[in-house]
Amino acid sequence: GESVGLHLPTLSVQEGDNSIxxxxxxxxxxxxxxxxxxxxxxxxxxxxxxxxxxxxxxGQRVTVLLNKTVKHLSLQIAATQPGDxxxxxxxxxxxxxxxKVIFGPGTSLSVIP
Amino acid sequence: xxxxxQHPSWVICKSGTSVKIECRSLDFQATTMFWYRQxxxxxxxxxxxxxxxxxxxxxxxxxxxxxxxxxxxxxxSTLTVTSAHPEDSSFYICSAGRGMNEQYFGPGTRLTVx
Numbered sequence: 316g317e318s319v320g321l322h323l324p325t326l327s328v329q330e331g332d333n334s335i336x337x338x339x340x341x342x343x344x345x346x347x348x349x350x351x352x353x354x355x356x357x358x359x360x361x362x363x364x365x366x367x368x369x370x371x372x373x374g375q376r377v378t379v380l381l382n383k384t385v386k387h388l389s390l391q392i393a394a395t396q397p398g399d400x401x402x403x404x405x406x407x408x409x410x411x412x413x414x415k416v417i418f419g420p421g422t423s424l425s426v427i428p
Numbered sequence: 429x430x431x432x433x434q435h436p437s438w439v440i441c442k443s444g445t446s447v448k449i450e451c452r453s454l455d456f457q458a459t460t461m462f463w464y465r466q467x468x469x470x471x472x473x474x475x476x477x478x479x480x481x482x483x484x485x486x487x488x489x490x491x492x493x494x495x496x497x498x499x500x501x502x503x504x505s506t507l508t509v510t511s512a513h514p515e516d517s518s519f520y521i522c523s524a525g526r527g528m529n530e531q532y533f534g535p536g537t538r539l540t541v542x
Contacts, residue, residue: 323469347529358432358521358533359472404471414460414525418472 323402325423334392336422338405341386345407349416350379350390353402359418362390362403392424400426429455432524434534441541446510449537451522457502458524462531463495466519478505512541 328334340348346367351359365372365379365388372379378391388405405419431454441447451461459480464472476497477485484497496508505524509516521536 323471351533356519356536356538358434358535360533364529408529414462414528414531415474415477416462416523416531417474418464421471 323421323423325425327425327427328395329427330395330397332395334390334395334399334424334426336390336392336403336405336424338388338390338419338422339386340388340405340407340419342407342409342417343386344409347408348379348381348388349406349408350377350388351404351406351418352399353404353421355401359404395424395426397426397428400424430526430530430532431455432522432532432534434520434522434537436537437535438538439540441512441539443513443541444511446508447512447539448506448508449520449522449539451505451507451524451534453503453524453526453532456524456526458505458526459502460525461499461505462523462525463497463505463507464521464523466521466536472521475507509539512539514541517541 349364350362353359363374363379365381370381376393380389402421402423404421406416408416433452435450461478463475466472475490478497478499480499486492499505517540519536523531523533525531
């Protein structure tokens, strides 16, 4: 099956600080990107998405930035809370592979109280 | 709305036996469902795309005779792991598509093969 990388980087942040999680993608045909949160033993939970015709999208406490020039995505979480501790995945979907969502390697976020 | 369930949530089976995992879209019809596998501390790897009424499309490297997929209705897809071995132990997650760029994930099934 497809996946981008097999290692899980980790990020530790102090409660109340902002978190920035980065992701690189390789498929220039990808036109839709999603960030998911996964807690231990559970399925992925949708956080926010962005289409390739945008470079920024904001949600509640979260912002996604897309830089198509360098094929880079980031997820910013404001005022990180202990409940934000989880693994975060970026995922991509391309117009050439109808609805097939491919996940990035993931980042484990640990919030220090 | 848009709830996807999986059954069972966890299963333990003996090596050499087969096990079936169900994926249901509870409040919408899904012409396409997807099956992923996730090993500990790794990402989700797409195994196959399940299309209602037709044969599943498997990703490269995934054995179609080992992972049998049936999508007999618009709300149910099943994954059968045949002749399971300990290396098949993993977290299996399905998702159901409700339209372009609209996919909902199930809670996952933990398979342990002893």
